[in-house]
Amino acid sequence: MPPVCLMNLFPKSLKVSSHQDLTLSRRDSHMTLLRIPWTMLSFFKINLIAFLTFAGFSMKAAACILSVLWSLFCMYFRAKLPLGDPNDLSVIEAKLTWIVHIIAAILKIKQCTGCSTESQEVIDAELSARVLRLISATDSGLHSLRYGELSKQRLDRAILTFFQHFRKSYVGDQAMHSSKLYARLSELLGLHDHLLLLNVIVGKIATNLKCYTESEDVIDHTLSLFFELASGYMTGKLLLKLDTVKFIIANHTSEHFPFLVEYRCSRSRTTFFYTIGWLIFTEDSAVKFKSAMEPFLRVFVSLESTPDTMLRSDAVKYALIGVMRDLRGIAMATNSRRNYALLFDWLYPKHMAVLLKGITHWADTPEVSTPLLKFMAEFVLNKAQRLTFDSSSPNGILLFREVSKLLVAYGSRILSLPNVADIYAFKYKGIWISLTILSRALAGNYVNFGVFELYGDRALADALDIALKMTLSVPLADILAYRKLTKAYFTFLEVLFSNHIEFLLNVETNTFMHIIGSLESGLKGLDSSISTQCASAVDNLAAYYFNNITMGEAPTLPAAVMLARHIAECPRLLPEILRTLFEIVLFEDCNNQWSLSRPMLSLILISEQIFTDLKAQILGSQWTSINVFPCVLTNLWLMLPAA
Template sequence: MLSNLRQGPTLKEVAFAGFPGSNNRETIDGDLAVRVFGLLPVVDSGYHQGRYGERSRQRLDLAILSLFQSFRKVYIGEQVMHSSKVYTRLQERLGLKDHAMILNLMLSKIAINLKVYGSCDDIITQTLNLFQDLAAGYTSGKLLLKLDFTSYILQHHTAEHFAFLDDPANSRSRTTFYFTLARLLFVEDTAAKFKAFVLVGLGAACSNGADPGALRTSVQRQVVIGLFRDLRGITMATNSRRNYGLLFDWLYPAHFPTLRACLEAWADSPDVTTAMLKFMAEFALNKTQRLTFDSSSPNGILLFREVSKVLVSYGTRVVASAPTSDPYGQRYKGIWICLDLLKTALAGNYVNFGVFELYGDPALKDALDITMKMALSVPLADIMAYRKVGKAFFGLLDVLCSNHTHVIANYDTPTFAFLMTALDGGLKSLDVVISSQCATAVDNLAGFYFKAVQANGSETPPAAAQKVAEHLQQRPELLPTLLTTLFEIVLFEDCPNQWSLSRPMLSLILINEQIYTALRDRIVAAHPRDRQAHLSACLDKLMADVQRNLESKNRDKFTQNLTNARHEFRSKR
């Protein structure tokens, strides 16, 4: 039987090889599936139970998982089951009459693999991928909830029953495991089942006290890492206001002191702090509008206060830490997660940030101050070199320039100049996401300054606009440098995000039209003499019918002129 299985085609090959007639193809698929499903009682019983550590046995289980995935894609579904000859063969030879019985076999194999393969990362990863895919399917997910094995896993999700949870090599897989379990759990969305679920293992782990010193001596570091990965998986599965509320009400306020104490206790351990920060970044993410609290609820403010405490706790240590031989692993990874965490919280639209200043709450100010200190502690060259650091840094600048412009304006001039220089470097990035974020940030900042100072006439501009004016008076080259960079990219380079890069150009031109005129002359003069007249003619059309305002219609007209100028210039190169 094993030799026949090894020599036969895979289910994918059979399904897509183009056999003459679907009935013939399904018959062959059925024969192959009968062999594999019939093999399951043999491979996990008797003598074979002692062979899980052998590579040959692991290859066999990987092959079985591959067939399960292919079978799931092609033959799991109500319409498929009633019309397919695969189920006819399975019923005739093995008594498996429908996909509920097939899923029960698959789930039993999943449970066995998670029990016996504690240290085989390949099998654990493929097993959890199969489990996740089954739970994600509409038909298979509903059927899984009705199976006894599902109830068993939801009630016994501890290392005592699933050995892979105790192996540090599978630490990352815990997130996938709990994401899948929580996804199944939230299908029914009942508070009683959720409480019963989190009290199995998680409840005890979250209730070890709030004394960092005691935690460090009484709890193993790997247990803490596992806890945060588990919580992140559960949080990822909350995709509605109700099930997020169940998780929030369980964690706050009872367990957050313990979670913060873990961060303080293992502040010198990047694997612990990374797991904690990633959990918080997911917990503060308002995806699918799940963080929508009642109008009388303070939960949004309370959540941001917890975010602020985590940022201050971690950031204070990182800013004071000495340089290391592994800057990314020891510092930069945690910093970019913090930048992303603050960006997520600021852009989540579940907090009225004016409340903090109105009532003298320092949570917002403390979070902004410590996060910017962390960002400024990273050299610009490293921000540009590490892609994740750059995306988080420029993503935060984008949000600050859009909704918290006064924060950028109120920094001292050297810091403001550093941020403008960083945006200039980001505009030149080959990463489209980063260059687009920088373009949006420049557009928002320049647009704010133009509207506040230039368009107000004799009125006194806001304090933030006055601060920007002071910075530009001391460093007058900052905005012209940005405009020069944008012109060089849009006119002379192949850029896939031309529209995004064109948006801030009008704002920068209107701030100081004399500077634009001088810049235009420099751009023309930098080209060969035989090209100067043509380029000058193209640029002359740039401001045609463009007014001195930033209304949408006017901005679109400028972008259209810029596109035409680019095409006309490049057509005669």
């Protein structure tokens, strides 16, 4: 009989390169461990977890799996001796990977069905005990020299998947203490509570982080599990009791974790220090925070002492990349006012000059500028109201001044450089991150921006000027083509029209028309979140026009005079936007009609004649619906929000 391939049961990232590794024959006696023919499984290619649930997993099936696992484990244990054949070992590791994934799926049955029986807990304990015993062999003998082998990496990722499902079912905030499971694990392995099991899991996490230096997939999977444990309320508290975790927090350097010096794993650094920061702030200890920041302090001192002529060296380049990714992880973990204050006081003002020096010398190198800008984007984000300073504190203003310096330094340099083939990575990515930084700083509600104009400080004006220049340097077609750039651009415009509309009104008419035209393009887009932001911007513009021009005898404010001049030079501007809004609401299936109706009302109030003319135009173009359309418009008028 032809063999049945099980490769389609696993995620793409876990698949092997040949059928030999993960293929079983129907003649194999172990194929009877499930009650549904393999032909049905292969034909429908159903999910393994759903299949096991539907099949009705039993103790007999568990015994079959234990038998297979035990024979494979014996071969795997013998293969760790120097006499083992590497080719045979790869096949054994592939088979063990298959079995461990099945056991992980069996553990997940409890999550899918929502119920647990004592017999099921005993089965889970028996199967889990075998996998936990397997872990002790994977990192000893010849196996400890195979971290570069793909089959070894897949086995370790299968073990991580097992840990994830085991944690969700039997460890953590949502899992009840399962007496039968822990009683059986205590008999088999001496593991009788959550803390001991977490110690085993964290031990494997630490081993992976120490031994894997080039496998980005294993590192990312390991860090994902580590963060899941650290972010849980109960598991996070338990982790802090473990010596292994204390060691990781106290020794988070490349000397102990070599993957930190591998550039291919540099993105993993952010997750690593996000987890470490989460654990540090869980204890809420300023002393431990200061101790954990010592390695970063040494890097900053080294960078500060580097002469400007040496700042373009590779050593400085990789030091900047690493420390910016690391600090971004720490900043992501600051979720309270107290925690953020610890990081802010550590960084400002003593070390802030390093960021400005780095962006000044490396603006043309996205490898350096992107991590630096992303750190600043995280640092200025006022999530959970963490950027709440005392009423007598100038820290909010001082922080924005640093943001302004950074953006001006980056923007003035990136705009002077010629375009390259990969313009998104070289230019557009830095621009959208810069817009995100400024949008978050402007909307963070921790800066009184009136202070800058009052005291003649150009920090706000310079930041807005360079941001506008960066947006104008990107063609509208490119803005709409790149999703992240689109989101950052329209978020920036929404913030400007909401809080800094005078700045936009004082630009040249051509620039103003370009901005309004981009809003109209955003309204026509398929993304409802973007169209909502554009509608909000149009509503603020129309409201400003109504309050300062329509309701007044004559515009007196300089910004209102400029707006009147812009509209006079392009009288069809507002009617065209109103027409676009009507067409979207009346003829398209949009899920944000209420958001779109707000600017419609504001535009109608500016001039009722515009609405009358537009209604006549729409009625004339829709002659087939002429009897129904007036009623539709009347109903729509009644739906509009109150002024």
